[in-house]
Amino acid sequence: xxxxxxxxxxxxxxxxxxxxxxxxxxxxxxxxxxxxxxxxxxxxxxxxxxxxxxxxxxxxxxxxxxxxxxxxxxxxxxxxxxxxxxxxxxxxxxxxxxxxxxxxxxxxxxxxxxxxxxxxxxxxxxxxxxxxxxxxxxxxxxxxxxxxxxxxxxxxxxxxxxxxxxxxxxxxxxxxxxxxxxxxxxxxxxxxxxxxxxxxxxxxxxxxxxxxxxxxxxxxxxxxxxxxxxxxxxxxxxxxxxxxxxxxxxxxxxxxxxxxxxxxxxxxxxxxxxxxxxxxxxxxxxxxxxxxxxxxxxxxxxxxxxxxxxxxxxxxxxxxxxxxxxxxxxxxxxxxxxxxxxxxxxxxxxxxxxxxxx
Amino acid sequence: xxxxxxxxxxxxxxxxxxxxxxxxxxxxxxxxxxxxxxxxxxxxxxxxxxxxxxxxxxxxxxxxxxxxxxxxxxxxxxxxxxxxxxxxxxxxxxxxxxxxxxxxxxxxxxxxxxxxxxxxxxx
Numbered sequence: 001x002x003x004x005x006x007x008x009x010x011x012x013x014x015x016x017x018x019x020x021x022x023x024x025x026x027x028x029x030x031x032x033x034x035x036x037x038x039x040x041x042x043x044x045x046x047x048x049x050x051x052x053x054x055x056x057x058x059x060x061x062x063x064x065x066x067x068x069x070x071x072x073x074x075x076x077x078x079x080x081x082x083x084x085x086x087x088x089x090x091x092x093x094x095x096x097x098x099x100x101x102x103x104x105x106x107x108x109x110x111x112x113x114x115x116x117x118x119x120x121x122x123x124x125x126x127x128x129x130x131x132x133x134x135x136x137x138x139x140x141x142x143x144x145x146x147x148x149x150x151x152x153x154x155x156x157x158x159x160x161x162x163x164x165x166x167x168x169x170x171x172x173x174x175x176x177x178x179x180x181x182x183x184x185x186x187x188x189x190x191x192x193x194x195x196x197x198x199x200x201x202x203x204x205x206x207x208x209x210x211x212x213x214x215x216x217x218x219x220x221x222x223x224x225x226x227x228x229x230x231x232x233x234x235x236x237x238x239x240x241x242x243x244x245x246x247x248x249x250x251x252x253x254x255x256x257x258x259x260x261x262x263x264x265x266x267x268x269x270x271x272x273x274x275x276x277x278x279x280x281x282x283x284x285x286x287x288x289x290x291x292x293x294x295x296x297x298x299x300x301x302x303x304x305x306x307x308x309x310x311x312x313x314x315x316x317x318x319x320x321x322x323x324x325x326x327x328x329x330x331x332x333x334x335x336x337x338x339x340x341x342x343x344x345x346x347x348x349x350x351x352x353x354x355x356x357x358x
Numbered sequence: 359x360x361x362x363x364x365x366x367x368x369x370x371x372x373x374x375x376x377x378x379x380x381x382x383x384x385x386x387x388x389x390x391x392x393x394x395x396x397x398x399x400x401x402x403x404x405x406x407x408x409x410x411x412x413x414x415x416x417x418x419x420x421x422x423x424x425x426x427x428x429x430x431x432x433x434x435x436x437x438x439x440x441x442x443x444x445x446x447x448x449x450x451x452x453x454x455x456x457x458x459x460x461x462x463x464x465x466x467x468x469x470x471x472x473x474x475x476x477x478x479x480x481x
Contacts, residue, residue: 082465086389086472090375
């Protein structure tokens with residue numbers, strides 16, 4: 001298929017409507033411009049599903065979504081249409097954009113034409129982490145507290161059977177009862193540790209950005225970034241960044257009315273202003289809080305909470321390096337917003353190249 | 359919400375799922391998503407709380423123990439959301455009039471797809 005043909009096909013499908021969210025039907029699970037994400041059986045389709053979603057969202061999507069699709073399909077087959085559709089909301093995919101729908105469609109066509117999932121990911125410059133994770137993925141591994149057992153039922157209650165707990169390192173004080181949602185094949189849970197600093201240059205997943213230790217952070221970022229928390233995965237040995245919640249003696253203010261389901265990346269619900277930061281504007285002033293740490297929705301792309309950090313001068317700063325970054329740049333979010341870091345033109349150029357080379 | 363809304367439904371609590379976004383109670387034909395401070399009050403007056411769903415603070419054990427029990431009605435007013443079980447157990451979410459704090463879904467009549475029948479937010 002030529003790229004022009006793909007565009008025409010997409011336009012024709014698009015004219016029939018665009019599903020911005022997953023929808024289950026008798027045909028299977030649909031998304032975008034009529035793309036059949038999954039039929040009513042997942043067997044053997046796992047790599048394809050993860051690949052097309054990863055291409056659509058321009059990053060590795062957690063294999064956990066396969067569990068969600070599988071359960072929704074099982075509910076559908078059992079005649080529980082309502083619960084099947086509702087279960088799909090657990091996927092927590094953000095509403096699909098036109099561009100992402102096109103990417104989804106293109107990925108699907110390329111795979112139908114015989115390209116392998118790994119070749120497609122590599123061809124688009126994507127980390128094949130989703131496929132690697134799939135190979136290591138054990139759907140029977142416990143991921144959320146559940147059941148009636150005495151050991152379950154409380155958030156962040158330890159490693160359980162899901163695997164070893166990662167080490168958590170924070171700045172400024174001892175940490176306790178920090179809950180981290182299980183993400184991907186590695187179960188991350190909370191534990192108490194004594195605070196210490198990470199040495200300069202420690203790479204932090206998923207982008208390998210090198211951390212700047214607290215004592216070397218820019219002065220106007222230190223007060224806020226003292227609440228950084230780093231966790232180390234005992235299996236991969238990777239360090240990841242998070243934020244210590246809640247921050248003691250901090251001011252908390254909502255930034256938007258809605259949070260939870262349906263909240264987008266920019267619809268962050270809370271802003272924390274740690275001690276020492278400029279005070280938050282009056283709640284009735286109509287002004288958005290500037291300084292502090294702003295939390296977004298949980299991000300399925302990265303399995304991490306999205307957050308943005310602003311210094312005392314209301315400039316966006318990288319929580320890793322403490323350096324100021326442009327407010328609209330991908331680095332203004334952490335983890336870096338893969339949607340923003342992937343421009344339409346760059347994507348089309350890469351996709352065009354894949355079609356053109358065939 | 360200016361007056362009380364009462365929804366009379368019977369349904370067995372089939373499962374409870376917890377995430378950072380919400381605690382979801384699945385009664386089959388009705389699904390309830392709780393997004394904020396939740397109290398589970400037993401018939402004898404004993405209570406357990408989930409202080410903050412967003413921050414994952416609280417004890418879910420009391421919810422797991424409700425699996426298999428039947429609810430009888432849901433009442434919502436400006437003060438709180440209250441879900442009553444046949445044995446008298448009450449799940450209550452106080453409306454802090456700050457964030458959206460509860461959603462109730464039912465199947466849409468014609469399509470069978472879920473639709474939000476009540477979504478409480480700022481009064």
